Amino acid sequence: MGYIVENDVITAALTKQLDAMADRIEVLYRSRAVNYTWPAPYPDKEGSSWVQIQLADGQKLHTKLLIGADGQNSMVRSTAGMKTIQWSYNHVAVVATLQLSELTDNNVAWQRFLPTGPIALLPIGTSVGRAYSGTEGPLVAEVVTTQRIPVHYMLIFQVMKVSDTCSSLVWSTSPEHAAELLNMDDENFVDAVNSAFWSSEYHSEFISSANSVLRSIVSLLMPSGTPARQLPPSVSAVGEKSRAAFPLGLGHAPEYVRQRVALIGDAAHRVHPLAGQGVNMGFADVASLLNHLSSAAFDGRDLGSLRHLLAYETERQRQNLPLMAAIDLLKRLYNTKLPPVVLLRTFGLQATNTVTPIKEQIMAFASK
Numbered sequence: 044m045g046y047i048v049e050n051d052v053i054t055a056a057l058t059k060q061l062d063a064m065a066d067r068i069e070v071l072y073r074s075r076a077v078n079y080t081w082p083a084p085y086p087d088k089e090g091s092s093w094v095q096i097q098l099a100d101g102q103k104l105h106t107k108l109l110i111g112a113d114g115q116n117s118m119v120r121s122t123a124g125m126k127t128i129q130w131s132y133n134h135v136a137v138v139a140t141l142q143l144s145e146l147t148d149n150n151v152a153w154q155r156f157l158p159t160g161p162i163a164l165l166p167i168g169t170s171v172g173r174a175y176s177g178t179e180g181p182l183v184a185e186v187v188t189t190q191r192i193p194v195h196y197m198l199i200f201q202v203m204k205v206s207d208t209c210s211s212l213v214w215s216t217s218p219e220h221a222a223e224l225l226n227m228d229d230e231n232f233v234d235a236v237n238s239a240f241w242s243s244e245y246h247s248e249f250i251s252s253a254n255s256v257l258r259s260i261v262s263l264l265m266p267s268g269t270p271a272r273q274l275p276p277s278v279s280a281v282g283e284k285s286r287a288a289f290p291l292g293l294g295h296a297p298e299y300v301r302q303r304v305a306l307i308g309d310a311a312h313r314v315h316p317l318a319g320q321g322v323n324m325g326f327a328d329v330a331s332l333l334n335h336l337s338s339a340a341f342d343g344r345d346l347g348s349l350r351h352l353l354a355y356e357t358e359r360q361r362q363n364l365p366l367m368a369a370i371d372l373l374k375r376l377y378n379t380k381l382p383p384v385v386l387l388r389t390f391g392l393q394a395t396n397t398v399t400p401i402k403e404q405i406m407a408f409a410s411k
Contacts, residue, residue, distance in 0.1 A: 077098065078096075079094060079095065079123070080095035081304075082303060092107075092303075094347075106347075107303060108304070108305065108346045111305065111306040117309075120310050123301055125296055125298050128296075129295070132291045132374065134215050135216060135288050136221075136290075137288045138214075138289075139287070141278045141280070141281055141282070143207075143278060145277070146207045149210065160216045161214075161317045164210050164276070164278075165210055165211045166209075233280060237277050291315055293315065293367065296310070302349050305352055307329055314370045335354050335355045335358075
């Protein structure tokens with residue numbers, strides 16, 4: 044269905060490509076921009092139509108197009124006067140590198156929805172694999188319930204691994220719990236992770252029974268769609284100094300572009316990591332902007348002109364906004380404690396996993 048690629052691998056590939064183009068591109072490492080001077084909309088004869096970038100060492104650069112790829116607290120966006128709409132989920136993502144207890148194929152990404160938020164275990168890999176079918180498939184492997192809030196294991200996709208025993212952790216939880224996790228010693232942290240994936244705390248017999256009925260109905264209607272249950276691996280250790288945390292929220296800039304400036308990635312939009320789409324949205328921004336800039340360059344047009352920059356903005360917002368709304372809805376859906384909603388979403392996931400055309404559409408969309 045898709046790739047799981049370490050950030051270091053991506054960075055190394057980009058660096059290698061930049062080195063291969065050293066005769067055309069100069070990379071300023073360890074440099075920091077401290078100010079931007081924007082051109083007037085209609086500069087006079089003495090005015091500049093270029094953006095000026097002032098670096099911390101006093102050096103000044105000029106460009107006809109400044110691309111803001113500087114994250115959710117983008118200085119490019121703020122100094123350009125481009126607004127952003129955002130709110131906090133009052134959750135924190137705790138991340139770490141984990142060592143698994145057993146030698147396994149380690150080619151399945153696991154996600155479990157807890158009352159405090161989702162926890163995900165992602166195999167560290169760089170090659171594409173195949174998507175699962177049936178209840179091993181992209182949405183649901185097995186549904187485990189809690190007291191009012193069901194806990195879903197989600198087998199997202201399969202990848203060809205780099206390590207049989209290394210995985211990445213992303214645990215969305217409350218700020219208070221996140222602080223506790225960061226301050227735990229390694230042994231207690233490992234115990235907490237294993238408990239989060241395996242514990243049956245808050246088990247509800249009512250929801251469990253209802254879920255069994257739903258599973259039986261789905262099995263009768265689609266007998267080929269329910270292979271054997273799989274269970275998540277256990278964790279034996281946490282990587283030294285690999286634990287970190289960052290706040291979660293949703294953000295969106297109504298404007299991605301202005302004259303001589305374009306925003307990409309988290310500078311333009313920010314989503315909850317539960318669907319794993321944040322970086323994909325950023326990569327899609329890059330591909331779209333590159334396409335429009337290439338067309339402008341081919342036609343001999345000004346790269347900083349709003350004409351093609353607005354085309355980029357329109358294209359990306361049409362893709363990003365529905366996806367952001369869906370992720371936000373999914374996040375809120377799994378926060379509710381209402382039993383009818385719990386049962387409805389459980390049935391929806393099982394039905395989606397069983398109906399192959401719907402499952403394939405979701406897989407195709409998520410892997411774009």
